[in-house]
Amino acid sequence: MRYVMCGNCGRRLCKAESATQAEFEIECPKCGEAALAILKGNELLIRPKPQRDKPPQQ
Numbered sequence: 928m929r930y931v932m933c934g935n936c937g938r939r940l941c942k943a944e945s946a947t948q949a950e951f952e953i954e955c956p957k958c959g960e961a962a963l964a965i966l967k968g969n970e971l972l973i974r975p976k977p978q979r980d981k982p983p984q985q
């Protein structure tokens with residue numbers, strides 16, 4: 928079983944177990960940091976979620 932931790936403050940956000948592949952978005956209730964958790968077998972990656980309030984540059 929693996930835990931997804933907030934990359935900003937370290938708070939435990941949720942747990943994941945026995946997933947072949949899963950991807951979910953979470954927002955830390957403590958500091959509000961949004962993150963994208965990607966679970967592939969035994970590998971757990973956490974990436975900061977891209978900000979959406981900035982307009983794309985053209």
Ligand SMILES: [Zn+2]
Nearest residue numbers: 933936955958
């Ligand atoms: Zn946090």
